[in-house]
Structures are given as structure tokens and as C-alpha cells.
Amino acid sequence: QVQLVESGGGLVQAGGSLRLSCAASGRTFSRYVMGWFRQAPGKEREFVAAINWSGGSTYYADSVKGRFTISRDNAKNTVYLQMVSLKPEDTALYYCAARRGTYYSTTPEEYHYWGQGTQVTVSS
Numbered sequence: 852q853v854q855l856v857e858s859g860g861g862l863v864q865a866g867g868s869l870r871l872s873c874a875a876s877g878r879t880f881s882r883y884v885m886g887w888f889r890q891a892p893g894k895e896r897e898f899v900a901a902i903n904w905s906g907g908s909t910y911y912a913d914s915v916k917g918r919f920t921i922s923r924d925n926a927k928n929t930v931y932l933q934m935v936s937l938k939p940e941d942t943a944l945y946y947c948a949a950r951r952g953t954y955y956s957t958t959p960e961e962y963h964y965w966g967q968g969t970q971v972t973v974s975s
Contacts, residue, residue, distance in 0.1 A: 853877045853964040855947045860969030863937055867973070871932040873947030873966060881905075881925040884950040887932045888959055889943035889971075896946070900932060901955035910955050915941075937973045944968040 859871040871887070886901040900921040901910045909921050918937075923930040930947060948962035956962065 853880070853883065853949045855949060855964055855966035857945065857947045857966045857969040860945060860971045862972045862974065865937060865939055865973055865975050867937050868933070868935045869937065869971060871934070871945055871947075871969060871971070873930045873932075875928045875930070875949065877928070880928040880949075882951070883964075884952060884955050885921075885923055885930040886948045886950065886955065886962060887921060887930075888946045888948060888962075889941075890946070890968075891943040894943075896959050898957035898959070899945070901950075901957070902930065903953070903955060908955070910957075912957070934971070937971075939973045939975045941971060942973050943971060945971050 854876040856874045887899040888896050889899050890896040902921045906923045920933040946968045947966040949964040950962045
């Protein structure tokens with residue numbers, strides 16, 4: 852069982868930056884692929900980024916590539932999402948998720964554990 856708690860969201864102006872953190876409980880954090888998803892009002896949850904167990908492989912949605920960076924610190928049981936050059940369309944509730952296995956996925960249904968989310972609001 853893994854419990855995930857996100858933090859770091861907030862209100863920022865367009866062009867600004869935020870760093871989200873996701874703290875995980877449990878001793879097996881390093882065995883999980885970790886992902887970030889987001890959901891805007893009235894829209895489906897969408898994939899943002901994922902990272903493999905070692906941090907050596909990352910994958911991004913086209914909409915955030917070059918602006919967002921996912922990373923993890925297995926010693927701290929934490930995964931991060933550094934966001935720069937934020938746009939109003941990045942406004943959403945951001946979720947951290949964990950997936951058992953080796954390979955990342957962009958499909959929410961393939962992740963086994965979820966946090967409660969942290970709100971990111973980007974003003975124009």
C-alpha cells in the first residue's frame with residue numbers, strides 16, 4: 852500500500868514557476884513508476900509526466916515538454932514536478948500517482964495509487 856500527499860500548488864502569474872512535491876509512504880517507493888496527472892474543471896484527467904523507478908527515464912505530454920521536469924528522490928520517498936513558463940491553460944488540480952511495474956503509462960486507469968491533488972492556478 853502506498854499513500855501519496857501532494858503539496859506546492861498555488862496561484863501564480865503567467866510565466867511564473869512552481870514546484871510540486873509528492874511525498875509517499877511505504878518502504879517500496881522505489882519499486883513504483885510515478886506519474887503526474889492534472890484535471891481542469893469540466894475536463895478529463897490528463898497525463899502530464901512520468902518517471903521510472905530509478906529516475907533514469909522520463910516521459911512528458913507534448914503540452915508540457917520543455918517547460919515541466921519530473922524528478923524523484925528515492926531516499927526521501929518524494930517525486931517532484933518543476934513547472935516553469937506556466938500558462939493559464941496549465942490551471943488544474945494536479946495529482947500524483949503510483950504504478951506498480953516497470954513501464955510508465957499515460958492512462959490514469961493503469962495507476963494503482965493516487966493522492967488527493969494540489970491546485971495550480973495560473974492567472975493571465
